[in-house]
Amino acid sequence: MTAYLKLDHIDKSFARGGQVSEVLNDIRLTIDKGEFVSIIGHSGCGKSTLLNLIAGLTRVSAGAVLLEDKEVDSPGPERAVVFQNHSLLPWLTVYENINLAVSKVFGRTRSRAERHDWIMRNLDLVQMAHARDKRPAEISGGMKQRVGIARALAMEPKILLLDEPFGALDALTRAHLQDAVMDIHSRLGSTTIMITHDVDEAVLLSDRIVMLTNGPAATIGEVLAVPLARPRRRIELSSDRTFLRCREAVLKFLYERHRFVEAAE
Amino acid sequence: MSIQAIEDTKVKAFPTPAKPAEVIAFTAKVRRRFDPAAITGKLASTLVPPAVVIVVMLVIWQIACSSPNASLPPPSQVWNEAYDLIAHPFFDYGPQDIGLAWRVLISLQRVAIGFGLAAIVGVALGALVGQSIWAMRGLDPVFQILRTVPPLAWLPLSLAAFRDSSPSAIFVIFITSIWPVIINTAVGVRNIPEDYRNVARILRLNQLEFFVKIMVPAAAPYIFTGLRIGIGLSWLAIVAAEMLTGGVGIGFFIWDAWNSSRLPDIIVALAYIGVTGFCLDRLVAAVGAFVTRGTTAK
Numbered sequence: 001m002t003a004y005l006k007l008d009h010i011d012k013s014f015a016r017g018g019q020v021s022e023v024l025n026d027i028r029l030t031i032d033k034g035e036f037v038s039i040i041g042h043s044g045c046g047k048s049t050l051l052n053l054i055a056g057l058t059r060v061s062a063g064a065v066l067l068e069d070k071e072v073d074s075p076g077p078e079r080a081v082v083f084q085n086h087s088l089l090p091w092l093t094v095y096e097n098i099n100l101a102v103s104k105v106f107g108r109t110r111s112r113a114e115r116h117d118w119i120m121r122n123l124d125l126v127q128m129a130h131a132r133d134k135r136p137a138e139i140s141g142g143m144k145q146r147v148g149i150a151r152a153l154a155m156e157p158k159i160l161l162l163d164e165p166f167g168a169l170d171a172l173t174r175a176h177l178q179d180a181v182m183d184i185h186s187r188l189g190s191t192t193i194m195i196t197h198d199v200d201e202a203v204l205l206s207d208r209i210v211m212l213t214n215g216p217a218a219t220i221g222e223v224l225a226v227p228l229a230r231p232r233r234r235i236e237l238s239s240d241r242t243f244l245r246c247r248e249a250v251l252k253f254l255y256e257r258h259r260f261v262e263a264a265e
Numbered sequence: 266m267s268i269q270a271i272e273d274t275k276v277k278a279f280p281t282p283a284k285p286a287e288v289i290a291f292t293a294k295v296r297r298r299f300d301p302a303a304i305t306g307k308l309a310s311t312l313v314p315p316a317v318v319i320v321v322m323l324v325i326w327q328i329a330c331s332s333p334n335a336s337l338p339p340p341s342q343v344w345n346e347a348y349d350l351i352a353h354p355f356f357d358y359g360p361q362d363i364g365l366a367w368r369v370l371i372s373l374q375r376v377a378i379g380f381g382l383a384a385i386v387g388v389a390l391g392a393l394v395g396q397s398i399w400a401m402r403g404l405d406p407v408f409q410i411l412r413t414v415p416p417l418a419w420l421p422l423s424l425a426a427f428r429d430s431s432p433s434a435i436f437v438i439f440i441t442s443i444w445p446v447i448i449n450t451a452v453g454v455r456n457i458p459e460d461y462r463n464v465a466r467i468l469r470l471n472q473l474e475f476f477v478k479i480m481v482p483a484a485a486p487y488i489f490t491g492l493r494i495g496i497g498l499s500w501l502a503i504v505a506a507e508m509l510t511g512g513v514g515i516g517f518f519i520w521d522a523w524n525s526s527r528l529p530d531i532i533v534a535l536a537y538i539g540v541t542g543f544c545l546d547r548l549v550a551a552v553g554a555f556v557t558r559g560t561t562a563k
Binding site: 055057074075076077079080081083085087089091100101104105155 | 458460461463464466467468469470474478479482483485557
């Protein structure tokens, strides 16, 4: 079986004022269709850069991102991103925000009524249909992020990219949204890559956890498979042996072997 | 005081205790519709202080200009001699003898054309300068120099170019009011959050879609700041330009009145110009507030 998404020896460096700083070095990873993969690492190690490379928002310096054997060289709706700070357009209502995406992606292939149904279906999926006529400023942070997820899903992406999607939320809202994402993933089987710095979140949601070493020139230090059956329930898992073992493995990687040294520079 | 009013209405409208959240939502509506006391109070607090100031100023002016050898007419004389202009803004006694409101409207028409063009061209150029680093490097220094040229300095050149007074006046308005529109639009476009650009890139919006759907709404607060400054400047420029180009606008009326020593008429015309400028400013501000209500409320 060929890989759905393949990260083929990716290097990424930024040149600034004649000084070249290497951020990512020799990233090799294959992801299967329907898989949920988390990328975890200390802040500043290049997690978001890696996601931007997959999204096509930045170009690789060497190597290639291959989606279904086609090289990714520009951003597009088949690799939808849910941004950390939701990035909804504040002058549009919830419905219009999603409509912007849907009419751009499906404007030619679907009728107006079909597009409307599709928007409402995605709003239902994240339980936000009741707020369709609200503006982003009128809804809470968790709700905004739900709408952001709905907008990404409405593009019917081949890969859903989540860039620390719950980072700005409080713990309770975050748990709700994690459950919502798990639910959506089990229903749609969408291939998902999530950037996170939360160990519990990574273990709870992922099939595999990709751990990045510290930068500069970060690379994949370890890949951990999470052999937990789905559906997963956070309360049962909190005392589950496999869960705890996975959690410990990630913690050890992050805090023993690749301790983040603030004064590294 | 207004809080007290809300409490009262709430007690009257909802004698039984309701859920707190609903009560707040309802009282907001109730206050807006059925509370004349609060509205009168608010009106009084905005209207009374300026009225008092104006009365005091008129009294001082009256006293200062009452001596027989005063160079300027006191308000009482303005009222008596220019009563026609004050009381009948819309009279029409022939081509050069019309009410001040007509003259203001003729000037406003020129402003509308000149400022309208400046708004369209200014937003387009501003978007270009804000979007492209090379356009900015090339155009920004030129704009910064040209914008300091006083409006009337353009007039001889434009008279030479257009060979007619009316398009020259319109051009002066255009060239005066375009700079703040360009500069503010450029700043607004430069400040569009990177996230919005990323959303547009992921959706593969083309240049036109990006301009209409992201750039203009995102930069709207800045654009309207520029438009507001621009309309103020164009109103300043039209009066000065009309003094020199002639015609029937309000500016020429002042020049004409000066040449025939009708000082009270000039004073009345000044009041008209001031009030009109104030209304223009508020009009653009109100349109801006309406259009950007989504963008500014974060």
